[in-house]
Amino acid sequence: MSNVTASRITNNPAYRELIKKRDTLAFTLSLGVLVLYYGFILMVAFTPEILTQPIASDSVIPLGILIGVGVIIGSILLTGIYVRRANNTFDPMIQAIMQDATK
Amino acid sequence: MKITNNSALALLASTVLLPLHSAIAQTAPGAPATTATPTPMPPPVPAEPPLNLHAIVMFIVFVAITLGITYWAAKRTKTATDFYAAGRGITGLQNGLAIAGDYMSAASFLGIAGLVYMNGFYGLIYSVGWLVGWPIILFLIAERLRNLGKYTYADVASFRLQQGPVRTMAAIGSLIVVIWYLIGQAVGAGQLLHTLVPQISYQVSIVIVGGLIIIYVTFGGMKATTWVQIIKAGLLLGGATLMAIGVLLHEGFNFEKLFSDAVAVHPKHLQIMQSVAPIGAKPNPIESISLGLTLMFGTAGLPHILMRFFTVTDAKAARKSVLYGTCFIGYFYCLTFIIGFGAIVLVANNPEYVADLAKSVLTLKGGGSMPAVYLSHALGGDFFLGFIAAVAFATILAVVSGLTLAGASALSHDLYANVIMKGKSTEAQEVWVSKLCVIALGILAIFLGIAFEKQNVAYIVALTFSVAACANFPILALSVFWRGLTTRGAVVGGYVGIFGSLILLIIGPTVWTKVMGMGPAIFPYDFPTFFVLPAVLVIAYVVSVTDKSRSGQAEREAFEAQEVRSETGLGAEAAFAH
Numbered sequence: 125m126s127n128v129t130a131s132r133i134t135n136n137p138a139y140r141e142l143i144k145k146r147d148t149l150a151f152t153l154s155l156g157v158l159v160l161y162y163g164f165i166l167m168v169a170f171t172p173e174i175l176t177q178p179i180a181s182d183s184v185i186p187l188g189i190l191i192g193v194g195v196i197i198g199s200i201l202l203t204g205i206y207v208r209r210a211n212n213t214f215d216p217m218i219q220a221i222m223q224d225a226t227k
Numbered sequence: 228m229k230i231t232n233n234s235a236l237a238l239l240a241s242t243v244l245l246p247l248h249s250a251i252a253q254t255a256p257g258a259p260a261t262t263a264t265p266t267p268m269p270p271p272v273p274a275e276p277p278l279n280l281h282a283i284v285m286f287i288v289f290v291a292i293t294l295g296i297t298y299w300a301a302k303r304t305k306t307a308t309d310f311y312a313a314g315r316g317i318t319g320l321q322n323g324l325a326i327a328g329d330y331m332s333a334a335s336f337l338g339i340a341g342l343v344y345m346n347g348f349y350g351l352i353y354s355v356g357w358l359v360g361w362p363i364i365l366f367l368i369a370e371r372l373r374n375l376g377k378y379t380y381a382d383v384a385s386f387r388l389q390q391g392p393v394r395t396m397a398a399i400g401s402l403i404v405v406i407w408y409l410i411g412q413a414v415g416a417g418q419l420l421h422t423l424v425p426q427i428s429y430q431v432s433i434v435i436v437g438g439l440i441i442i443y444v445t446f447g448g449m450k451a452t453t454w455v456q457i458i459k460a461g462l463l464l465g466g467a468t469l470m471a472i473g474v475l476l477h478e479g480f481n482f483e484k485l486f487s488d489a490v491a492v493h494p495k496h497l498q499i500m501q502s503v504a505p506i507g508a509k510p511n512p513i514e515s516i517s518l519g520l521t522l523m524f525g526t527a528g529l530p531h532i533l534m535r536f537f538t539v540t541d542a543k544a545a546r547k548s549v550l551y552g553t554c555f556i557g558y559f560y561c562l563t564f565i566i567g568f569g570a571i572v573l574v575a576n577n578p579e580y581v582a583d584l585a586k587s588v589l590t591l592k593g594g595g596s597m598p599a600v601y602l603s604h605a606l607g608g609d610f611f612l613g614f615i616a617a618v619a620f621a622t623i624l625a626v627v628s629g630l631t632l633a634g635a636s637a638l639s640h641d642l643y644a645n646v647i648m649k650g651k652s653t654e655a656q657e658v659w660v661s662k663l664c665v666i667a668l669g670i671l672a673i674f675l676g677i678a679f680e681k682q683n684v685a686y687i688v689a690l691t692f693s694v695a696a697c698a699n700f701p702i703l704a705l706s707v708f709w710r711g712l713t714t715r716g717a718v719v720g721g722y723v724g725i726f727g728s729l730i731l732l733i734i735g736p737t738v739w740t741k742v743m744g745m746g747p748a749i750f751p752y753d754f755p756t757f758f759v760l761p762a763v764l765v766i767a768y769v770v771s772v773t774d775k776s777r778s779g780q781a782e783r784e785a786f787e788a789q790e791v792r793s794e795t796g797l798g799a800e801a802a803f804a805h
Contacts, residue, residue, distance in 0.1 A: 130791045143794055150366040157366075161359040165519050168352055168503045169512035176348075176501040184487045186500045192351040196358055196557045200550075203362045207550045210370075215543065218795050225797075 132225040142217045149209055153202050160198045164191060279424050281613025282620075286424075289462075289621050290439065296454045300447035307654040308800075310448035310661065311378035311636050312537040315802040317453055319544040323551025325453050326535050328460030329629050330357075330526075330552070331559055333622040334415045336463060339560065340599035343567020344575070345589065346506050347489070347499025350567055354560040356519055360526025361556065365549035368527055370542035371707050374792055374799040379633075380533040380699065381641045384706045387785035389714040389778065390645050396721040398641040400698040401530040403725065404691045405634035406675070408531075409627065409668070411687040413437070413676025416623040422593045423600070423616040430677055437673035440628045444635070444669075445662045449538055452628045459618070459625040464555060466618045467562040470599070473606035474569030489571040494588055499571075517757035524760065525692030528699030531633035540802040563599075570598035573605040580605075627672065635664035686737040689753050693732060697759040698724030705767055707793060710786040713771045713779035720767025724759060731755035 133139050167175055167188075175188030304310050317325070335357070343350030376382040381397035413433050420432035427435070443451045478485040486500065493499050495506055526532065536545045574580050576588040580601040583590065591597045603615035639661035644652045652660075702721045705712045732738055734749040752758075771779070792798050 130788050130797065133791050133795065133797065134787055139791075139795070143790070146794070154363055154366045157359055157362045161355070161519060161523070162516070164352075164355065165515050166512075169515050172503040175503055178500075183483060184490050184497065184500050185483060186348055188348060188503065189351060192355050193561065195355050196560065199359055199362050200553050200557050203365050203550045203553045206362075206365055207546055210546055211543070221795060222797065 129225045133221060136221055136224055138217060138224070139221050142214060142221065145217075146210075146214055149206065153206055156202050157199055160195050160202075164195050167191070278426060279609075279613065279616065281609050282423055282616035283613075285613050285617035286620055289617055292458070293439075293443065293451075293455050293621075293624070296458075297443050297447035297451040300450035300454065304446075304448045304450055307378070307658050309450065310658050311534075311632075311640065312800075313449040313453050315538060315540055315800065317538040317540070317544070319539065319547030320551050321453070321457055322535055322539045322544065322548035323555060324460040325456040325538075326532055326548060326552040327555035327559070328456040328463070328622075328625055329529075329532055329535065330556055331460065331463055331622070332412065332415075332626045333419060333619040334411070334596070336467065336559075336563060336622065337419070337596040337599050337619065339563045340567045340570060340602075341595045341597070343564055344570045344598035345595070346502065347493065347495075347568070347571075349502055349505055351560075351564050352503060354563065356522040357526070358553065358557050358560060359519075360523045361549060361553040363523060364527045364532075365546065365553070367704060367708075368533070369536055369545045369549050371793045372533060372536045372703075373539060373542045373545040374794075374796045375707070375789065376537055377800055378534070378537055378640045379636050380530060380703055381637065384703050384717065385645075386706065387782050387789045388706065388712075388717055389782075390650070392714055392718045393721075394641040394646050396718050396725075397699070397702070398637040398646075400528075400694055400721065400725055401637040401641075402634060403694050403729075404528075404530060404699070405630050405637070406668075406671070407687050408529075408691045409630050409634070409672045410675045410679050411684060411691075412623060412627050412630065413672045414679050414682075414684055416620075416627070417676055417680065418594075419596065419619055419623065422597070423619070429680055433673050433676040436623060436627060437669045437676070439624055440631055440672075441666055441669035443624075443628050444632050444665045449534075449632060452625075452632050453535075453538060455621075455628055456625040459621040460555065462618045463622055464559060464562075466603075466615055467559060467566065469611075470569070470603055470606060470615070471562045471565040474565055474573070474602070477569070477573065477606075485565070485568055485572065489568045492575050492588075493571050513757060514752050514754060517752055517754035520760060521689070521692045521696050521754045521756040523696075524700045524756070525696035528695030528703065529691075530637065530695075530699065531629045533699075533703075534629075534633050534636065537800070542796050542799070566599050566602060569606075570602040574598055574601045577601075577605065631665055631668045631672070634668050635661050638664040638668075683742050686732060686742065686753075689735075689737065690729070690732055693728040693754060693756055693759070694725055696756050697728045697763055698722075701760060701763050701767065705764075707789075710783055711771050712767065713774040713776070713782050715774045715776070715779065716767040716769075716771030719770045720763045723766050724763040727759040727762060728755050731759065 175191060176186045179185050179187055179190065303314070306314075308314055339350055339354050342353060372380065372383055375386050379397075379401070381394045381401070384397050385393035413436065416436045417429040417433040420427055420435070421429045443455060474485065478488065490496050490500060498506060536548075539545050539548055574591065576584070578584055580591050580597070581588060582592045591601060600612065600615060600619070604612040639657055643660045644650065644657045698721050701724060702717050705720070706717060731750045732755060735753050735755065736748040736751065737753050739745050739748040
């Protein structure tokens with residue numbers, strides 16, 4: 125790797141855009157996971173009655189089971205969103221930047 | 228009372244690394260028993276058992292297959308990259324299975340099922356925390372780690388910093404995590420194997436495990452370790468799926484029926500659906516938040532997990548592997564929840580499995596890690612029990628192999644090759660030292676496993692995950708994301724993380740009060756992350772910005788080149804096709 129190529133990359137506005145876009149997505153999704161999980165934990169700590177109420181009057185299943193499984197599925201979905209965006213948006217951007225730098 | 232409540236949480240936390248023998252037994256006194264008797268846990272009953280032939284045959288088959296893989300891998304392990312990173316030829320799906328396998332330890336399988344068996348709904352709340360670290364690894368760490376590193380996460384933390392001090396700090400953090408994690412696994416292995424095949428003593432069980440992993444890792448390196456892990460992950464997911472299907476079949480695929488049957492059988496009845504804390508303990512907000520932080524960021528700082536990202540072909544495969552891994556782990560936790568409830572219905576109250584029906588319909592022969600094991604017997608007889616027992620054994624072998632390799636690479640790649648020899652050793656020397664370290668760590672694990680047999684090891688999860696969350700993770704993340712980090716900031720911050728969490732753990736309720744018997748704890752929480760992690764970030768920041776040294780300035784300037792490699796993969800270690 126030569127420094128010339130590296131500096132050509134850093135001078136490319138598309139590179140700055142890539143970092144900005146990817147960081148924005150990564151931190152937004154991280155925040156999403158924190159909100160999901162801490163929303164759940166704070167309910168456990170402060171409003172357990174929401175979690176323990178049955179889903180129907182004749183059911184023993186508490187709402188919390190659905191919410192807990194929801195947090196698991198939500199986390200998986202957020203990772204899915206990231207991978208999809210990275211495959212469809214970021215990888216082509218990186219490819220274009222690299223091509224530009226080795227021209 | 229507050230202390231007991233906190234401790235109950237930590238003791239339950241230990242279930243993921245350890246079978247519940249000690250954990251549940253010690254939670255019981257903290258929980259005001261609503262049953263008539265205070266149910267002191269009887270010691271595991273050595274109930275004159277017949278030879279568990281199915282299990283033994285399946286152990287032997289598994290060992291034969293894995294030794295075959297090791298032979299295959301050994302012939303293909305020539306370079307250091309082969310040895311540490313499986314030649315970087317692992318695909319996203321394979322690595323997804325392998326990281327899931329590293330995370331789904333035998334104790335996590337048996338432990339969480341046991342937790343659900345005792346506490347019902349709470350087990351789900353608890354297992355959710357173990358999943359949420361994975362998205363964070365994906366968003367912040369995985370691809371950048373693959374682009375920047377070679378064999379260890381210290382490669383990345385020290386990328387533009389001074390090799391000696393930063394690698395030493397990172398290696399100490401790694402080794403503390405790896406060695407304590409190993410102790411937990413070794414003690415669990417001894418107890419489990421001895422319980423399942425009582426003819427094999429605790430000590431012999433540990434020697435078998437230690438001997439096998441030395442063979443796998445010294446000869447087969449990361450290739451053998453990864454493939455053992457992949458096979459085991461497949462077996463574990465398959466076995467757990469079969470058990471869950473068996474339970475649902477029994478309950479006519481009706482969850483309402485499963486849960487109401489469990490409520491009817493369990494001595495705490497509806498409480499198992501309505502308690503958001505371990506039954507008998509009160510939730511404590513700060514402890515819950517601290518536990519959550521520890522699990523979330525600790526996962527992202529476990530050296531044996533991070534090491535897996537160097538085995539894949541490129542950043543894209545690293546990214547995919549986390550998605551696969553998260554799916555497998557999330558699915559697995561849903562299964563353990565069904566298995567735990569299935570065990571309440573099919574195992575509790577059954578004189579074949581319960582130690583003493585007159586005392587408690589829940590307490591099982593062999594202790595708190597047995598619900599899933601007995602459930603397999605209730606569903607599929609001796610054959611299925613043998614299969615699940617062999618899977619649990621395979622799981623321990625695979626996890627211990629990964630840990631040993633991670634510890635050996637911290638010793639050989641970080642300390643020997645880069646700190647002591649300052650990068651002047653040859654690749655062959657480095658691999659040779661690494662193999663010696665594998666043997667040393669394997670023997671150490673055997674000795675520590677035997678030494679800790681009767682010790683109270685309930686603090687191990689808190690210890691390993693706290694050090695990972697307070698030292699390994701923040702320094703890694705700062706080094707990758709923050710231009711301003713200098714060697715001084717990284718080293719001071721890292722040591723504050725390591726020693727801050729260790730000291731607070733020692734003066735906390737589990738170690739100070741329970742293990743050492745020194746009276747009321749000085750620090751009231753079991754998980755120090757809530758306090759230590761912010762302190763590490765602040766200290767690393769302050770020390771870095773006040774660092775006016777020339778080298779500190781050069782390190783800030785080197786960030787740009789690091790960022791190009793980290794973001795685009797330019798100059799990243801190439802994959803080798805084999």
